[in-house]
Amino acid sequence: MTGIPHDLRDTEVDRDTVERRLAETWRTRRGFWGAIATVDHKIIGRRYIVTAFVFLLLGGVLGLLMRWQLATPEGRALGPDLYNQVFTMHGANMMFLFAVPVMEAMAVYLVPLMVGTRNIAFPRLNAFSYWIYLAGGLLLWVAFALDMGPDIGWFGYVPLSGPQYAPGKRADIWAQMITFTEIAALAVAVEIVVTVFKQRAPGMTLDRIPLFVWAMLVTSFIVMLAMPAIMVGSTSLILDRLVGTHFFNPAEGGDVLLWQHLFWFFGHPEVYIIFLPATGMISSMLPAFVRRPVFGYLALVLSMVTIGILSFGLWVHHMFTTGLPRLGESFFTASSMAIAVPAGVQIFCWIATLWDGRPVFRTPFLFILAFFFTFVLGGMTGVMVASVPLDTQVHDTYFVVAHFHYVLIGGAVFPLLGAVYYWYPKIVGRMMSERLGRWVAGLIFVGFNLAFFPMHILGLQGMPRRVYTYQADLPWGPLNMFVSLSSLMLAAGFLLFFIDAVRSARSGPPAGDNPWDSPSLEWATTSPPPPYNFARIPVVTGPSPLWENRDELPVASGLRLDRREIVITSVADAVPEARESSPRDSLWPFWAALTTSVLLIGSIFSPWAVVWGSIPVAIALIGWFWPKGTPEDEA
Amino acid sequence: MKRRAALVMAVAMLVGCQREQRDLRLDPPVAAALDQVAPTANGIGGAPPDVYVALGGPYESNAYNLGEGKRLYTWFNCKGCHADGGGASGPALMDGWWRYGADPVSLFVSLRDGRPNGMPAYRDKLTTEQIWQLVGYVQTIGMASATTAAPSRNDEMQSRPAENRAPAAADLPTPPSR
Numbered sequence: 001m002t003g004i005p006h007d008l009r010d011t012e013v014d015r016d017t018v019e020r021r022l023a024e025t026w027r028t029r030r031g032f033w034g035a036i037a038t039v040d041h042k043i044i045g046r047r048y049i050v051t052a053f054v055f056l057l058l059g060g061v062l063g064l065l066m067r068w069q070l071a072t073p074e075g076r077a078l079g080p081d082l083y084n085q086v087f088t089m090h091g092a093n094m095m096f097l098f099a100v101p102v103m104e105a106m107a108v109y110l111v112p113l114m115v116g117t118r119n120i121a122f123p124r125l126n127a128f129s130y131w132i133y134l135a136g137g138l139l140l141w142v143a144f145a146l147d148m149g150p151d152i153g154w155f156g157y158v159p160l161s162g163p164q165y166a167p168g169k170r171a172d173i174w175a176q177m178i179t180f181t182e183i184a185a186l187a188v189a190v191e192i193v194v195t196v197f198k199q200r201a202p203g204m205t206l207d208r209i210p211l212f213v214w215a216m217l218v219t220s221f222i223v224m225l226a227m228p229a230i231m232v233g234s235t236s237l238i239l240d241r242l243v244g245t246h247f248f249n250p251a252e253g254g255d256v257l258l259w260q261h262l263f264w265f266f267g268h269p270e271v272y273i274i275f276l277p278a279t280g281m282i283s284s285m286l287p288a289f290v291r292r293p294v295f296g297y298l299a300l301v302l303s304m305v306t307i308g309i310l311s312f313g314l315w316v317h318h319m320f321t322t323g324l325p326r327l328g329e330s331f332f333t334a335s336s337m338a339i340a341v342p343a344g345v346q347i348f349c350w351i352a353t354l355w356d357g358r359p360v361f362r363t364p365f366l367f368i369l370a371f372f373f374t375f376v377l378g379g380m381t382g383v384m385v386a387s388v389p390l391d392t393q394v395h396d397t398y399f400v401v402a403h404f405h406y407v408l409i410g411g412a413v414f415p416l417l418g419a420v421y422y423w424y425p426k427i428v429g430r431m432m433s434e435r436l437g438r439w440v441a442g443l444i445f446v447g448f449n450l451a452f453f454p455m456h457i458l459g460l461q462g463m464p465r466r467v468y469t470y471q472a473d474l475p476w477g478p479l480n481m482f483v484s485l486s487s488l489m490l491a492a493g494f495l496l497f498f499i500d501a502v503r504s505a506r507s508g509p510p511a512g513d514n515p516w517d518s519p520s521l522e523w524a525t526t527s528p529p530p531p532y533n534f535a536r537i538p539v540v541t542g543p544s545p546l547w548e549n550r551d552e553l554p555v556a557s558g559l560r561l562d563r564r565e566i567v568i569t570s571v572a573d574a575v576p577e578a579r580e581s582s583p584r585d586s587l588w589p590f591w592a593a594l595t596t597s598v599l600l601i602g603s604i605f606s607p608w609a610v611v612w613g614s615i616p617v618a619i620a621l622i623g624w625f626w627p628k629g630t631p632e633d634e635a
Numbered sequence: 636m637k638r639r640a641a642l643v644m645a646v647a648m649l650v651g652c653q654r655e656q657r658d659l660r661l662d663p664p665v666a667a668a669l670d671q672v673a674p675t676a677n678g679i680g681g682a683p684p685d686v687y688v689a690l691g692g693p694y695e696s697n698a699y700n701l702g703e704g705k706r707l708y709t710w711f712n713c714k715g716c717h718a719d720g721g722g723a724s725g726p727a728l729m730d731g732w733w734r735y736g737a738d739p740v741s742l743f744v745s746l747r748d749g750r751p752n753g754m755p756a757y758r759d760k761l762t763t764e765q766i767w768q769l770v771g772y773v774q775t776i777g778m779a780s781a782t783t784a785a786p787s788r789n790d791e792m793q794s795r796p797a798e799n800r801a802p803a804a805a806d807l808p809t810p811p812s813r
Contacts, residue, residue, distance in 0.1 A: 081657045148655040163787030163797065167702025168655045244788045244797040252790045605783050 008561045010536065019535050021561040026118065026531035028585060037585040039123035040531055045109030048428060051130075052102035055093055055137060057498065062090040064491055067451075071484035073472040077468075083468035084151035085170075089144050091154030092174060095270065096181040097137045099412060103277035104188040106419060107216040109427060111192055113529060114210045114284075114523035116201030116538045118566050119582045121194035122187075124589045124624065129187035131593030135179025139601060143173040144236050150174030150597035153466065155267065156237065158248040158259045172241060172390045172604040175234040179600055182227045182234075185273075196220075197571045199339025201521065202556050203540035204574045212519045213299050215280020218308040226269035233262035243607055257322060272311040274408065276304055278415035279346055282368055285415075285422050286350060288516040289365040293544050294419065296349035297588050303342035304350075310339045319365065320391045329388050336386035343379060347372070362516075363437030367418030369443040374410025378403060381456065394464075399459025405452045416479035417444070418496065424504070425511030429527045432508060436500040443493030450486035452481045519544030524553055537567050540574070563631035581632040588624035595620045653691060654784045657699040661764050665690075670763045674744045679736040681744075687767075694771035698784045704772025705786045705798070707765055713773075719794045721774040724778065725753060729795065731777040736790070740769040772798075 007569055010018045018038035028038040038044065065086055069077040078086060112120045121124050143149055150170045152161040161171040196217045200209070209217075211413040237259070248259055284293050294300065316324065316332040337597040349374070359365065386393045394400060417440070424432050463476050470476055514523035525534055536555035542548040556576065559565045564582040569575060595616035602609025627633050644778030652654065661669075665686055674681035687694075694700050726734060735745050746766045751754035757766060775785045775798045788797035 044766050079659065082661055145658075146655065162790060164789045167786050168698030169783070170655065241787050242799070244793075244800055246788075246793075249790045252793060312700070 009557075010559050010561055011557050013561075015535065018561065019530070022532040022535060025532060025561060028531065033587065034585070036248070036491050036590050037127075037587045038091075039127050039583060039585050039589075040122060041108055041112050041120040041126060042427075042529060042531075042533075044123075044126050045105055048101060048105030048108055048130055048133070049170075049427075051134060051137065052098050052105055053098040053498075053501075056102070057494075057564060058092050058141065059093040059098060060491065060494055062086050062093070063571070064487060065108055066090065067484040067487045069468065070470075071481050073470050073474070073477050073480075075469050080467065080468045081151065084466075085144065085147075086176070087466055088150045088153055092140065092150065092177065093409075095154055096178060097133075097140065099274045099408065100185055100270065101133055101181065102416060103219070103274060103412075104185060104192075106281070106416075106423070107212075107219075107277065108188060110253075110423065110522055111195055111213055111216055112199070113426075113525070114213050114520055115196060115204060116521045116534060116540065117195065117199040117395060118526075118533045118537075119564070120191050121199060122191045122583075124583050124586055125187045125552055126191055127586075128589035128593050129184045129191075131590055132180055132187070132596060135593060135597035135601075136177050136184065139173065139180065140177045141595075143170070148173060150177075155263055155265075156234075156241075156259075158237065158256055161237060161622060162248055163541075167242070169604055172238060175237045175241075176600050176604055178234040180597070182231050182440070183596075185223050186227055189223035190325060192216050192220040193224075198568050199546055199566055200569050200574045201538050201540050202567065202569055202574055204569075206572055207297065207547075208540055208543045211283035211297070211300055211304075212277070212280035215276045215283070215304055218304045221278045222269045222276070222308050222311060226266045226273065227260050230266035230520035233259060235264070236262075238603070242604070244266055257319075260319050260322065263313070264318045265312070268315040268318065269311040271407070272307055274412045274479035276307060278412040279304065281419040281422075282350060283417045285364050285368060285418060286357075287544065288351050288422070288518040289360045289362060290353055291360070292353065292357045293519070293547075294349065295352040295356065296345075297543065299345055300349050303345040306342040307339060310335060310342070314339065314386075317386055317391070320388050323396045326430045326543070333386055333388055340379060341382055347376065356381060363417040363419075363432070363434060364422040364516075366438065366441040366445075367414050368420065370441060371414040371418070374414060374445070374448065375405055376408025378408075378410050380406060394459050396460035396464055398455040398463045398465060401465055402452050402455035402459060405448075405455075409448055409452075414444075420501070422516065423522075424501070425508075425515045426522055426527045426529070428505050428508070429511055430508030431515060432504040433500050433509050436496060440493050440497045440500060443489055443496065447486055447488075447490030447493050451483050451490050454483050454486075458483075514546065519547040520542055521545055534605075552591065581634065584630060584632050586624065588620060592617065592620040592624055653693070653696055656693070656697060658693075666763055669767060670747075672740050672743055674740055678744050678748070679741050680738055681740045682742075683740050684689070687695070687739075692739070694767040695774060696782075696784050698786070699769075699796075700768045701775060701784055702786045703765070703766050704768035704770070705789075706773075707761070707769050708772055709789075711757070711760065711769075713769075721795065728773055728776045731766050731779060733777070737774070739767075739770050742773060743767065746770060 008021065013021070020099070026040070028034055028040050028043060035043075040320030065078060066083070069083060108120060108126060140149070148168070148170055150156070150173055152166055152171050152174060155172055156171065159165055161174070196209070196213055231459070236245070239245040240247050240249065243503055246254040248254045248256055248258055283300055287293050314332055314336045316328060317336045320329055320332075375608075381399070385394060385400065385403055419441075421432050421437055424430075458476055458479055461475060463470065463474075470480075492574045511527045513526055516523075521538055521540070524538055536557055537558050538545065540552040541554065545553060556567060559567065561581060565579050566582050567576055568578040568580045570577055595613070599609060599617055602613050668686040669684055671686075672681060690764035691764040694704075716723055717728050721727050730738070733741070735741055735750050743766060745754060746761070746769055747756065747758045761769070772786070775782065778785070779800070781799055783799065785798040787799050
């Protein structure tokens with residue numbers, strides 16, 4: 001540090017020195033404690049993504065176990081008790097530990113790069129978020145390994161999950177796991193909103209924001225408005241079970257239906273928390289494969305915002321069979337069907353983009369096509385179950401299972417897999433195999449449809465959800481066997497995907513900065529990006545910056561090199577407003593997450609854990625926020 | 636360090652398994668052997684069956700069995716005489732003072748064979764396993780300290796703190812002297 005002027009700016013030295021000095025300022029220290037302390041959004045995002053995919057793998061194995069059990073009538077693979085745990089784990093794991101976190105993980109990695117900044121807002125909160133998420137996932141899976149896995153369904157309906165009918169700690173594990181993932185998700189949501197509003201590159205006005213970033217912005221607002229409902233719900237449930245409160249006890253003035261309202265006020269927006277990022281991925285990937293900007297930017301943004309708003313007005317369609325007033329049922333039927341309008345607008349915008357483009361059939365594009373077919377089918381059955389008479393008929397049958405797997409896998413996992421193939425070279429620096437990729441896309445698309453389409457028929461034939469077996473004289477045997485065999489094909493596709501992802505990390509062909517010739521900012525830096533993302537902050541002059549400035553991107557300069565510094569811009573026009581420091585690495589988020597985890601897990605066993613556990617949490621937070629006298633602490 | 640972690644893990648697994656395990660269908664020979672209690676001549680106290688010991692006393696520390704016991708307590712109208720543990724025409728159960736012994740074997744014999752002055756025999760109405768489940772539950776009613784395995788409140792009007800919030804008896808007057 002000696003010999004360097006205190007306030008070193010990037011305008012004073014040549015490019016090599018800028019990069020060397022930035023690398024030193026932004027680098028993550030080597031070794032175990034360096035890895036724990038890092039606040040680099042790329043490292044944390046990578047961890048987040050890998051962890052989420054591990055949970056996908058585990059959840060997929062559970063799905064296969066269920067198909068093994070259901071392949072034949074009176075199956076003997078799993079007992080009823082284990083089956084209850086397995087389907088609950090599958091649902092809870094896929095929704096809370098895979099689908100929501102993986103979308104946020106992609107955003108943690110990509111959003112700062114796409115808006116052209118050097119780190120996510122509140123990077124230490126970001127580190128905290130990952131550790132909390134990891135602890136929640138470990139809690140659930142360790143409990144499952146100890147035969148303590150929740151067995152109440154991923155929705156945890158009372159009174160079945162309540163104190164009277166769910167003995168032991170299984171339901172508490174589920175409820176507390178929710179608390180973990182909610183904290184993690186809320187933290188990321190706050191970071192993304194601030195990053196998108198205040199850290200965009202100069203010139204990236206609202207109508208030049210990449211559509212994935214728009215999608216994550218809307219999603220983050222949904223997270224912030226929806227997650228508190230489930231936190232209230234799961235906390236009330238724990239209090240009922242542990243302390244003996246009466247939130248859900250009708251005899252003492254509580255309300256059983258209150259749980260369903262709280263849960264689905266979160267649970268329905270949750271579907272869009274998963275789906276909107278996927279639509280953003282589609283919109284951001286499409287231009288690279290049809291060689292033109294996406295059609296109807298404004299319409300796409302507005303339909304995403306519309307979906308975000310409407311998503312809070314249709315939770316009751318999960319409760320049509322609970323005997324609610326007719327007027328309520330009619331209202332929520334109408335609002336549920338209304339959401340098909342903005343979803344349809346998006347589909348037509350993408351079709352128009354394809355129509356006018358010159359498609360390049362690479363693996364990510366294949367997944368986009370798979371998405372169109374599958375998601376539209378799932379959307380159609382969605383409109384069907386939005387109508388009360390049909391919903392009453394198929395409620396709690398495999399028809400619903402088929403419907404939501406079509407929208408969740410077709411609507412979110414297909415785009416996600418495409419996104420992994422698309423952004424993998426940026427994250428790893430190497431390409432995934434195109435040959436294997438085609439196999440993966442084909443196996444997963446065909447396997448998925450063969451495995452899940454017959455479930456529609458099974459549902460219409462009356463096969464209920466969540467049953468661990470069925471009798472031989474019921475007409476469901478052959479179709480179930482077909483479904484189970486097809487699920488092996490789907491599993492083979494995923495296995496190939498994991499093999500490809502792991503193998504390409506070592507031996508894939510080097511990617512270069514912009515292998516797809518894409519127009520957005522994340523491709524303006526090296527693959528993988530350096531710790532500081534951009535040596536000089538890019539200046540955006542249009543909606544497709546890398547296509548409009550083929551030779552050289554205009555950049556902003558004047559930032560300090562001797563401390564972590566980012567550019568703050570105005571919300572609407574992205575006019576530079578200030579240079580702001582960005583926090584350096586710290587161990588305190590890890591300690592805070594650890595102490596919080598001890599508190600939350602302890603509270604399953606004794607309410608006193610909340611009292612005594614808050615002391616270490618307070619110490620960790622004081623350590624976290626104590627001024628350290630680093631250059632980053634200067635105003 | 637690694638060995639210690641493995642040890643902690645193993646203990647946690649044992650404890651977790653013990654408390655959370657759910658045996659939905661008991662092995663028939665085990666169920667039959669569970670009936671082989673050896674009470675003393677006056678029917679109070681005695682030796683539990685060997686298999687009970689071998690199983691590790693699962694009816695006192697297993698959450699599922701305790702929960703089942705609580706259900707049976709309602710289904711077989713134990714409430715009719717003992718109320719929610721406070722006692723009515725039958726004696727109170729929550730004061731920790733038992734006329735015919737508080738140990739599992741005495742309670743098992745009380746439930747299976749009945750006792751003088753009103754306690755009916757349940758040997759023809761309940762299976763051996765169910766009697767043991769009730770024994771475990773009835774013990775938690777009179778427990779002096781909380782246990783994490785005990786069931787929590789029912790979805791009904793409350794007359795006493797939940798079993799897992801024990802001791803409920805602290806609010807009661809001291810038991811009568813004999």
